[in-house]
Amino acid sequence: MKSLPANFTIGAVLVALVLGAAALSLVWTPHDPTALNIRGKFAAPSAAHWLGTDQLGRDIVSQLMAAARNSMTVAIVAVFLGGSIGVALGLLASAIGGWVEDGVMRLADLGFAFPALLFAIMLAAVFGPSLTNAVLAIAFINIPIFARVARASANQVWTREYVLAARAAGMNKLAITRDHILPNIAAAVIVQATIEFAVAILAEAALSYLGLGAQPPASSWGRMLSEAQTLIYLAPELAIYPGLCIVTAVLGFGLLGDGLRDVTDPRLARAR
Amino acid sequence: MFELQNMTVRFSFGEALREASLRINPGDRIGIVGESGSGKSMLAACLMGMVPDAAELTGTLGVDGIDMTHASEAHWQTIRARRVAMIFQEPMSALNPLRRVGETVAEPMRVHLGLGKAQARARVSALFKEVGIPDPDSRLRMFPHELSGGQRQRVLIALALACDPELLIADEPTTALDANVALKITDLLVDLSRTRNMALVFISHDLAAVARATTDIAVMYGGDIVERGRTAEVLANPVHPYTQGLLAARPDPRAVPRDANGRRRRLPTIPGTVPPLYKLPQGCRFSGRCAVERSACAYVKPAPVGPRHATCHAITQDTL
Numbered sequence: 001m002k003s004l005p006a007n008f009t010i011g012a013v014l015v016a017l018v019l020g021a022a023a024l025s026l027v028w029t030p031h032d033p034t035a036l037n038i039r040g041k042f043a044a045p046s047a048a049h050w051l052g053t054d055q056l057g058r059d060i061v062s063q064l065m066a067a068a069r070n071s072m073t074v075a076i077v078a079v080f081l082g083g084s085i086g087v088a089l090g091l092l093a094s095a096i097g098g099w100v101e102d103g104v105m106r107l108a109d110l111g112f113a114f115p116a117l118l119f120a121i122m123l124a125a126v127f128g129p130s131l132t133n134a135v136l137a138i139a140f141i142n143i144p145i146f147a148r149v150a151r152a153s154a155n156q157v158w159t160r161e162y163v164l165a166a167r168a169a170g171m172n173k174l175a176i177t178r179d180h181i182l183p184n185i186a187a188a189v190i191v192q193a194t195i196e197f198a199v200a201i202l203a204e205a206a207l208s209y210l211g212l213g214a215q216p217p218a219s220s221w222g223r224m225l226s227e228a229q230t231l232i233y234l235a236p237e238l239a240i241y242p243g244l245c246i247v248t249a250v251l252g253f254g255l256l257g258d259g260l261r262d263v264t265d266p267r268l269a270r271a272r
Numbered sequence: 273m274f275e276l277q278n279m280t281v282r283f284s285f286g287e288a289l290r291e292a293s294l295r296i297n298p299g300d301r302i303g304i305v306g307e308s309g310s311g312k313s314m315l316a317a318c319l320m321g322m323v324p325d326a327a328e329l330t331g332t333l334g335v336d337g338i339d340m341t342h343a344s345e346a347h348w349q350t351i352r353a354r355r356v357a358m359i360f361q362e363p364m365s366a367l368n369p370l371r372r373v374g375e376t377v378a379e380p381m382r383v384h385l386g387l388g389k390a391q392a393r394a395r396v397s398a399l400f401k402e403v404g405i406p407d408p409d410s411r412l413r414m415f416p417h418e419l420s421g422g423q424r425q426r427v428l429i430a431l432a433l434a435c436d437p438e439l440l441i442a443d444e445p446t447t448a449l450d451a452n453v454a455l456k457i458t459d460l461l462v463d464l465s466r467t468r469n470m471a472l473v474f475i476s477h478d479l480a481a482v483a484r485a486t487t488d489i490a491v492m493y494g495g496d497i498v499e500r501g502r503t504a505e506v507l508a509n510p511v512h513p514y515t516q517g518l519l520a521a522r523p524d525p526r527a528v529p530r531d532a533n534g535r536r537r538r539l540p541t542i543p544g545t546v547p548p549l550y551k552l553p554q555g556c557r558f559s560g561r562c563a564v565e566r567s568a569c570a571y572v573k574p575a576p577v578g579p580r581h582a583t584c585h586a587i588t589q590d591t592l
Contacts, residue, residue, distance in 0.1 A: 161366040162376075168320055168360075169380040169431060170353035172346075179379065183370045 008259020014252025018245070022068040031059035033066040034217040042235055054224075054238055055231060064245055066219040071249065074135050074213070075200040082139035083193050086146025091181060093147070094154035095173045104147060111144035116203060117210075124212040134213040138200050149192045153185035160184075187264040194257035198250045205246050221246050273297050273471065274319060274356065274439055279331035279341075281314050281323055281495075286549030288314040290495045290557075290573075291331065296439060296471045301462065303482035303503055304475045305518070306492035309546045312475045315492070316441045319473070320358055321348035353380045357432035361444040363424035367416035373427045374412025380434040399430040404460060422453035429460065439471040440464070446481055454478075458485050479522060483507055491515045494546065494557025499582045512582045514558045517542040556585065 025033075030050065037057030045052045051060040093104035120137035127133050157163060157180065166176050207213035208222030216223070221242040228238035274296040281289040289311045296302060296319075304312045317323045318333055321340060333341045335351060343351075360366040368376060377399065378392035387395065393412070400408030403426045416424055425445060432440055442461055446454035458481050465472040474485045482489060482503065489503040491512065499512040510516045520540045531537050544561040553559045559569035564586045574583040 161360050161362055162368040164322075165358075165360055165366045165428065165431065166368075166376075166379075167322060168352055168358040169434065170349045170351075170384055171379065172349055175379070175383065179371065180368050184368070 005259050005262045007255040008263060011252050011255030011257070011259050014248050015256050018068055018249045018252060019072065021065050022072040025062075025065035025069045029059075029062035029065050031062045033058060033062035033219050035059075051241060052237070054227070055235070060238070060241055063219045063224060064221070064241060067214075067221045067224060067242065068245065068249070070131070070214055070218060070220050071201050071204055074131065074138065074204045075197050078135045078138035078200050078204075079142055079193055079196050081135070082142025083146045083189065083196070085139075086143040086148075087150040087185075087189055089143065090147040090150025090152075091154055091177050093151045094158060094181070095177050101151070105151065108144035108147045111141070114141075116141040117206065120203075120207050120212055121210075129212045129215065131214050131218065134204060134207045137207070138203050141203070142196055142200070145196060146189065146192060149188055150185060153188040154181050157181050157184045191257055191261040191264060194253055194260055198253035198257065201249045201253065202246065205242075273336065275332075275334040276315075276318060277332045277334070279318055279329065279333060281311075281318065282328045282330070283324075283326060283549065286552060287495050288327070288549060289318065292318075292495075292497050294490060294497070296473065298438060298471055299465065299469045300488065301465055301472045301474065301486045303486035303489040304473060304492060305477060305479060305482055305489065307477065307518075307546050309494075309549075310492040311495040312492055313443055314495070316358065316443050316473065316475060319356055319439070319441055320352060321345075350384075353384050353435040353437065355437055356439040356441065357435070357437040358441040358443060359425070359428045359432045359445050361447050363421050363428055363448060364416075366428055367424055369416055372413055372415060373419065373424075374414075377412070377427065377431045377434055380431070384435045395434075396430070399433055400427075403427075403429045403433070403464070404456075405430070421449055422457065425449060425453075425457055426460070429457075429464070433464065433468075436468070437470065439473065441473045441475070443475045444477070445474075446476065446478065454481065455484075461485060479507065479519070491518070494552050495549075496557050496583055497581070498558065498584070499580050501580045506580070511578070511580050511587055512584050513562050513564050513586065514542070517561075517563070556583065558584075 035058060037053065039057065040053055041055055041057040043049050043053040043057070049059050049061070053059055054063070089104050093101040116137065119140060120134060123133045123137050163176060163180050166180055204213055204220070205222035205225070208220035209226045211226065214220035214223050224242040225239055228235070228242070232239055276292055276294045278291045278293055279289060280287060280291055292311070292315060294302070294315070304315060306312050314323070321343060323329060329341050331341065332339050335355060340347070340351065367373060374393065374396050377396045381387045381392045381395055396412050397408045400411060405411050405423060405426050411419070411423070419427065440461070445461065446457050449457060461472055461474065462485050464470060472485070474482060476482050486503045488501070489506050490497045490500040491506065491514065492498065493514045499506060499510065499515050506515065507519065510519055521542060523539055527537065529537055542561055547560070553570040554573070555571045556562070556569045556574050559565050562569065566585055569585050572585070574585045576583050577587050578589065
């Protein structure tokens with residue numbers, strides 16, 4: 001067994017931490033994250049409230065855990081949705097080629113040219129701010145990214161001799177895409193998905209910070225940040241805790257993605 | 273059967289194949305020899321309907337009298353595997369590393385012959401046995417990396433035979449294998465061709481393998497078939513200057529390594545290299561490298577002469 005790269009290990013630990021907290025919040029939080037307790041507001045860390053309470057007396061640890069769950073859900077759904085559509089488009093472009101490929105890729109360029117936050121603001125303006133719209137916006141910005149990755153990797157696989165052999169055996173393009181192309185680009189897509197996870201978490205936090213994502217009483221790191229903003233001199237820890245959570249999650253998925261790429265890329269493995 | 277008539281494959285930058293004609297009858301074993309870039313693989317691609325889209329085809333490719341020159345991809349998918357199949361040069365890369373070899377071989381059976389999972393599996397097992405893979409039932413569950421080069425080439429032969437094709441094209445099937453394994457694979461192909469009455473097009477630059485495997489031969493240079501005939505006759509008595517050069521360049525293990533003056537004997541070579549497609553001479557493709565070249569050779573395309581269809585201005589009925 002070769003030793004795994006450090007970024008992979010560190011990333012995996014951080015991701016496990018965040019995912020663990022999110023999973024745990026499904027069944028248990030120290031307190032109800034939405035329970036108000038005006039008398040106990042701004043409580044200092046104690047055995048009952050490990051990180052204290054906020055300006056409305058809500059338990060911070062419970063809120064952070066519930067927020068982790070929301071962030072993970074948004075990131076998973078958005079990346080999966082955008083990734084599936086993007087990969088499908090990329091595979092289609094690669095399989096058909098010609099003007100279809102050009103068309104899909106120019107559309108992807110168009111998607112890249114469109115600022116994600118602007119798109120989310122537009123969605124919020126038209127349909128009202130909600131977590132669903134935040135998911136759709138983040139999914140949308142993922143489509144062109146995955147379309148490009150899938151098409152570039154697929155174009156490489158199409159030139160492999162085993163694809164030629166499959167064509168010589170009379171397979172059609174759909175069967176070749178399913179049996180040969182998709183399994184062989186999976187590594188690249190998974191690496192990209194892990195990295196896009198980090199981006200999605202950041203985007204969700206940004207949207208919620210702007211009030212375009214999670215709506216009260218749902219918890220979100222971004223919303224906690226924005227609520228803490230006015231109290232930054234009075235209780236800076238209220239902004240620091242969700243900030244640290246965002247850093248942990250984004251750094252974790254970023255490092256894990258980089259590590260996965262190092263592990264799956266044989267050229268880098270040689271250099272290690 | 274399969275018949276190419278005056279097939280020309282033209283790209284924007286040159287002709288990869290020029291007026292090639294080749295008739296393949298059931299059970300024929302035809303060798304195609306020539307240097308890299310001589311059009312051997314393009315000839316195979318024509319027979320498979322796998323010429324790149326950028327190419328312009330003229331001439332005809334008949335499959336049982338039906339002209340397939342401009343047939344659709346969907347039409348070709350019904351021809352490939354069932355009528356004509358191909359094995360490739362590089363057994364290491366011609367198998368999907370992520371699929372069990374049994375699945376790879378079973379797939380065309382399931383698609384083209386409509387076999388169920390169990391039927392296909394039994395057929396794969398029987399095929400593996402036929403191509404000389406020991407313990408086929410456990411081998412078909414293996415991944416390509418678990419097999420040796422020779423075994424992988426046998427798996428690829430089984431893949432090509434999956435739907436009992438009438439014509440098997442072997443594009444340099446032994447180039448990537450060591451000499452001993454190459455010999456066995458060559459003999460296997462000959463046996464399969466005999467027992468199945470299957471035509472074999474054996475593309476190689478290994479003249480010894482071609483001599484062993486084939487009854488007929490076509491020599492290619494620069495997209496032209498320059499000479500053809502019975503393999504034994506052509507190799508024993510080549511008439512085209514290119515064929516003569518090719519045969520002279522074979523190392524002879526019995527030759528004395530030093531000449532009378534004690535100097536190291538050098539292997540004869542054909543001077544120069546194959547020019548790139550866009551620089552090929554308009555007339556005889558071999559002009560510029562030919563020992564018997566005349567002034568007109570570079571500009572006038574030589575017509576096929578004699579029973580060998582040799583395309584050379586220096587050859588007339590009298591000199592044959």
